Amino acid sequence: MQRFEYFSDQDVQKIHAATLQVLETVGVDFGYQPAVDVFKKAGCKVDGKRVFFSPEMVMDQVAKAPSEYTLQARNPERNVTIGGDHIAYIPCYGPPFVHDLDRGRRESTMEDYTNFVKLAFASRSMDITGGMMAEPNDIPHARRNAEMIYASMRYSDKPFMGGAIGAEAARETIEMAAILFGCSEAALAEKMPMISILCTLTPLAYDDRMLGAIMEYARAGMPQLISSLSIAGATTPVTMEGTLVVQNAEVLAGIVLTQLVREGTPVVFSGSSSAAAMRYGTLSVGAPEMAVNTAATAQLARFYGIPSRGGGAITDSKLPDAQAGMESMMSQLMATLSGIHFVLHSAGILEGYMAASYEKFIIDDEICGMCKRIKRGETADPAKLALDVIAQVGPGGEYLTNMHTFQNFRQEFYAPIMEQKEAYAGWKEKGGESIEKAANRKWKEILDKYEEPAMPDDSLRELEKYMEKKYGN
Amino acid sequence: MQRFEYFSDQDVQKIHAATLQVLETVGVDFGYQPAVDVFKKAGCKVDGKRVFFSPEMVMDQVAKAPSEYTLQARNPERNVTIGGDHIAYIPCYGPPFVHDLDRGRRESTMEDYTNFVKLAFASRSMDITGGMMAEPNDIPHARRNAEMIYASMRYSDKPFMGGAIGAEAARETIEMAAILFGCSEAALAEKMPMISILCTLTPLAYDDRMLGAIMEYARAGMPQLISSLSIAGATTPVTMEGTLVVQNAEVLAGIVLTQLVREGTPVVFSGSSSAAAMRYGTLSVGAPEMAVNTAATAQLARFYGIPSRGGGAITDSKLPDAQAGMESMMSQLMATLSGIHFVLHSAGILEGYMAASYEKFIIDDEICGMCKRIKRGETADPAKLALDVIAQVGPGGEYLTNMHTFQNFRQEFYAPIMEQKEAYAGWKEKGGESIEKAANRKWKEILDKYEEPAMPDDSLRELEKYMEKKYGN
Numbered sequence: 009m010q011r012f013e014y015f016s017d018q019d020v021q022k023i024h025a026a027t028l029q030v031l032e033t034v035g036v037d038f039g040y041q042p043a044v045d046v047f048k049k050a051g052c053k054v055d056g057k058r059v060f061f062s063p064e065m066v067m068d069q070v071a072k073a074p075s076e077y078t079l080q081a082r083n084p085e086r087n088v089t090i091g092g093d094h095i096a097y098i099p100c101y102g103p104p105f106v107h108d109l110d111r112g113r114r115e116s117t118m119e120d121y122t123n124f125v126k127l128a129f130a131s132r133s134m135d136i137t138g139g140m141m142a143e144p145n146d147i148p149h150a151r152r153n154a155e156m157i158y159a160s161m162r163y164s165d166k167p168f169m170g171g172a173i174g175a176e177a178a179r180e181t182i183e184m185a186a187i188l189f190g191c192s193e194a195a196l197a198e199k200m201p202m203i204s205i206l207c208t209l210t211p212l213a214y215d216d217r218m219l220g221a222i223m224e225y226a227r228a229g230m231p232q233l234i235s236s237l238s239i240a241g242a243t244t245p246v247t248m249e250g251t252l253v254v255q256n257a258e259v260l261a262g263i264v265l266t267q268l269v270r271e272g273t274p275v276v277f278s279g280s281s282s283a284a285a286m287r288y289g290t291l292s293v294g295a296p297e298m299a300v301n302t303a304a305t306a307q308l309a310r311f312y313g314i315p316s317r318g319g320g321a322i323t324d325s326k327l328p329d330a331q332a333g334m335e336s337m338m339s340q341l342m343a344t345l346s347g348i349h350f351v352l353h354s355a356g357i358l359e360g361y362m363a364a365s366y367e368k369f370i371i372d373d374e375i376c377g378m379c380k381r382i383k384r385g386e387t388a389d390p391a392k393l394a395l396d397v398i399a400q401v402g403p404g405g406e407y408l409t410n411m412h413t414f415q416n417f418r419q420e421f422y423a424p425i426m427e428q429k430e431a432y433a434g435w436k437e438k439g440g441e442s443i444e445k446a447a448n449r450k451w452k453e454i455l456d457k458y459e460e461p462a463m464p465d466d467s468l469r470e471l472e473k474y475m476e477k478k479y480g481n
Numbered sequence: 482m483q484r485f486e487y488f489s490d491q492d493v494q495k496i497h498a499a500t501l502q503v504l505e506t507v508g509v510d511f512g513y514q515p516a517v518d519v520f521k522k523a524g525c526k527v528d529g530k531r532v533f534f535s536p537e538m539v540m541d542q543v544a545k546a547p548s549e550y551t552l553q554a555r556n557p558e559r560n561v562t563i564g565g566d567h568i569a570y571i572p573c574y575g576p577p578f579v580h581d582l583d584r585g586r587r588e589s590t591m592e593d594y595t596n597f598v599k600l601a602f603a604s605r606s607m608d609i610t611g612g613m614m615a616e617p618n619d620i621p622h623a624r625r626n627a628e629m630i631y632a633s634m635r636y637s638d639k640p641f642m643g644g645a646i647g648a649e650a651a652r653e654t655i656e657m658a659a660i661l662f663g664c665s666e667a668a669l670a671e672k673m674p675m676i677s678i679l680c681t682l683t684p685l686a687y688d689d690r691m692l693g694a695i696m697e698y699a700r701a702g703m704p705q706l707i708s709s710l711s712i713a714g715a716t717t718p719v720t721m722e723g724t725l726v727v728q729n730a731e732v733l734a735g736i737v738l739t740q741l742v743r744e745g746t747p748v749v750f751s752g753s754s755s756a757a758a759m760r761y762g763t764l765s766v767g768a769p770e771m772a773v774n775t776a777a778t779a780q781l782a783r784f785y786g787i788p789s790r791g792g793g794a795i796t797d798s799k800l801p802d803a804q805a806g807m808e809s810m811m812s813q814l815m816a817t818l819s820g821i822h823f824v825l826h827s828a829g830i831l832e833g834y835m836a837a838s839y840e841k842f843i844i845d846d847e848i849c850g851m852c853k854r855i856k857r858g859e860t861a862d863p864a865k866l867a868l869d870v871i872a873q874v875g876p877g878g879e880y881l882t883n884m885h886t887f888q889n890f891r892q893e894f895y896a897p898i899m900e901q902k903e904a905y906a907g908w909k910e911k912g913g914e915s916i917e918k919a920a921n922r923k924w925k926e927i928l929d930k931y932e933e934p935a936m937p938d939d940s941l942r943e944l945e946k947y948m949e950k951k952y953g954n
Contacts, residue, residue, distance in 0.1 A: 213876045304859075331901055341810070360904075393722045403685035
């Protein structure tokens with residue numbers, strides 16, 4: 009498959025030039041003195057917490073970030089390459105509520121988080137485990153990060169996402185990862201088993217907690233998303249281009265910081281900006297402007313030679329209904345076609361990041377599988393053109409019972425997770441269920457069949473000891 | 482917006498070369514002697530009903546079809562250009578059943594057809610009225626075409642779709658259009674107020690009814706879609722490339738016929754092939770392979786310089802649920818990004834063409850609006866980059882109350898048909914309805930507010946007289 013380029017090269021250049029002008033003349037606020045000190049030392053003009061960047065300095069530092077790198081899972085078959093022609097799907101992130109067909113909407117718990125780890129582990133399409141897939145509201149604040157990291161490590165053998173709220177959460181995640189791999193922190197920088205998301209404070213600012221985590225992870229050589237979620241018309245200009253300039257300035261400023269802290273820190277250029285729902289002044293992630301931003305983010309990141317994050321199975325809907333389906337597919341397909349490398353919120357998210365849905369997790373997993381099939385691409389080689397088969401069958405013939413069909417359909421066709429393809433009569437006879445109901449059966453079936461992936465007993469015990477020492481029983 | 486190209490140019494060339502080989506060595510069956518006679522006269526090798534084409538002849542004839550043309554509506558503001566950078570959305574076509582939230586699934590009637598004409602007329606995104614949006618099962622077979630054409634002409638002032646089942650339906654549609662415009666059939670060929678869809682009999686064949694209509698419309702200079710709906714693994718090879726070769730051969734053979742009948746007949750290169758659902762041996766229009774075929778169809782048609790048709794808001798789902806939403810968006814977005822010009826089934830279709838849904842009509846209309854917003858594109862000019870506004874607001878400011886936002890949000894942002902963007906609490910308070918329920922309210926509201934567009938009384942009377950004379954009261 010070739011890549012989709014929404015903007016022309018000239019337009020990308022113009023957005024880039026405008027971004028450099030903003031970084032040089034408007035500047036970015038860094039609400040954390042250690043970060044300001046880093047910029048000062050590097051020769052930036054500084055005025056209080058406001059930092060101004062010369063175009064040369066920005067381009068020099070951004071060029072130091074790698075264009076491709078691999079996250080090593082504890083099961084090496086699950087390693088994930090970020091960049092190049094790869095795409096990685098990662099589940100929902102951050103919702104304080106959870107939703108399912110049986111119990112409706114409620115505050116999420118540690119049990120929900122663990123369930124989502126298991127669903128992400130079992131998924132064909134999820135490459136990386138969360139990452140706060142549902143906030144464990146029943147766990148005291150102080151130990152939430154450790155509990156989530158432990159569950160991500162134990163119940164899945166894929167790479168995972170680290171804690172992001174402050175330098176301490178970053179430190180804790182790094183220490184736990186070193187225990188998991190039984191290695192030094194220096195050796196961990198070679199493995200990079202996790203990646204974290206650090207966010208700007210739009211417009212054109214960063215707060216102390218995010219900067220603390222950015223610097224902590226950068227010092228340890230851990231990969232991180234430098235992420236801007238702007239709301240066009242609320243926190244950035246109402247135009248897509250103006251929003252892209254602000255998003256771009258924020259992300260580049262953050263990437264410069266990572267490279268100044270540790271040259272070569274792996275980063276992801278992360279943009280998830282969208283339009284405001286003007287009637288409410290709130291974010292609309294299901295707006296078509298979100299898809300435009302996703303395509304542009306992929307292009308800008310390519311321009312800088314850095315892996316990109318954007319899109320996701322995101323929706324403003326409060327239910328896993330047709331709105332959720334169409335909005336989720338819009339952003340997920342756009343991310344896939346545009347060459348986005350890292351797609352956060354690829355499964356389960358509802359209500360513009362406020363709730364995680366069990367049924368939508370399965371429905372979105374189907375969307376990801378379909379998008380992966382499209383991205384796999386096609387090559388018109390003689391075997392695929394099948395001229396001999398066409399000549400053999402001839403006009404008026406059929407291919408259903410042809411050996412060529414039998415031998416090839418498994419590799420040619422996408423195999424759905426939920427089989428909802430039969431005609432009306434058969435479907436009705438079996439109960440006539442919506443995909444939401446089919447998904448409800450499916451997630452329960454997956455959790456029923458779940459088996460914990462093997463892990464050295466002493467790693468588990470060491471992790472538990474670490475948590476006990478820190479937080480008690 | 483730039484266009485998406487799924488296949489490489491070399492792959493398009495290879496599919497083209499393979500197609501010419503099939504047309505020359507395998508041939509196509511034409512089950513209608515007048516068509517075979519046309520080919521014989523043009524110098525084709527003929528064996529019974531099988532016709533073989535030389536590559537030169539195919540390319541010579543295909544080059545005669547126009548790359549762009551305009552359908553004239555009875556309201557000139559509704560004229561629709563087919564080709565170039567334009568995209569036209571057209572509602573569902575052909576379903577014998579209808580579906581709504583209040584009454585469930587049932588056989589469709591003339592009242593349903595008329596309702597869909599009114600919904601298509603009222604839609605911001607539908608450019609052309611159907612076209613058998615729901616089969617009028619309560620009308621005797623003989624007069625169904627006339628009744629539908631009459632309703633399309635009376636209740637909407639947009640271009641419409643003509644009857645396609647046999648030469649007689651084509652003739653009748655042409656005669657009624659000449660009455661509507663009060664002009665000769667020769668003058669009608671300048672206006673082209675309608676377009677029709679004529680289908681192949683896959684693999685590599687055409688039947689008498691379709692050929693009769695193709696030749697009738699071509700003689701009158703009326704635009705038509707030459708359309709192949711192949712089922713990969715059932716009626717064409719299981720590979721996408723093999724399916725594209727057969728689809729391409731069928732469509733090109735039909736286009737050659739139109740040009741031999743009347744040079745310059747406006748056509749649309751129409752491909753709606755998809756994968757088989759192997760477990761049932763039936764068509765799966767919601768498969769990701771459908772999106773691949775749509776993208777390839779756009780590319781092949783561009784290669785031949787002919788407007789393309791593909792995609793649509795199509796789904797295998799039996800309900801307007803999340804499956805319907807995601808599958809419909811997949812195909813509609815792919816058609817939009819790939820540069821498809823004519824998107825049939827853009828609103829209302831369910832169950833892989835078997836049912837028309839009132840609620841889905843509205844939901845799909847939203848999908849079309851979103852896709853049009855994406856396609857509108859963006860230009861990074863100084864006004865859109867908004868550097869002055871960014872400098873004025875600065876780091877930490879807000880744009881919601883900024884005059885720039887107020888002055889521009891209406892042109893920058895897509896305005897949803899159904900407002901489902903607010904946060905959970907407000908949504909819940911108002912009843913917490915799914916988009917299906919919102920759509921149910923919406924279509925009733927549109928039908929309630931519907932007003933018949935003005936039309937000269939004598940045209941109406943003349944049309945009624947024509948039908949009375951032919952079919953009685």
